[in-house]
Amino acid sequence: MADRAGDDDKTRRVVFxxxxxxxxxxxxxxxxxxxxxxxxxxxxxxxxxxQMGRGSYVPTKSEGGSSLAVDYFTFSSSIADHLNSASLVISHAGSGSIFETLRLGKPLIVTVNEDLMDNHQSELAEELADQKHLYCARPQTLHQTVADMDLNSLVPYSPGDATPVTKLINRFLGFPDD
Known part of the structure; x- marks a missing residue:
């Protein structure tokens, strides 16, 4: 059994x-x-x-074996450990979650919450997707995004360059592009 656990650690690929x-x-x-x-x-x-936050929908836990092992929690004092151990991150469109994941160099699918009014976060996600830093999906298109994604095509995000974000904010505020 100990050998099997060691094997599992080597082949463990987590989607957070x-x-x-x-x-x-x-x-x-x-x-x-x-x-x-x-x-x-x-x-x-x-x-x-x-990480299901304040939601009321409870996912189905499973142990894995011949399918994906599924677990969940509501909140954590820090998601950094979960992000670090992830092979793929699927996130809401919050800028903190997006940039923390990109800073770690993790592949990312941002899923836009279309129920939010005046959701400028989706503009940020779509801009970063256009620049090939991440994939952008909606809940109803997530399965297709996962099926079609090519993680090798993603371009690493350089956190020192705020130009793309500045341009996006300026565009959102109605200022002309330089």
């Missing part, structure tokens, strides 16, 4: 899902769907860890 401090049941339901879980398993991921 975070909704931040909000409620984003549509994202939790999407990643808990058989379609998305099967796509992740097909892509070689072994574990799905969901």
């Amino acid at each position: 899902v975070t909704v931040g401090t909000t409620s984003f049941d549509a994202l939790v339901k999407a990643v808990d769907s058989p379609t998305v879980k099967q796509e992740l398993f097909t892509e070689g991921y072994t574990h799905l860890l969901i």
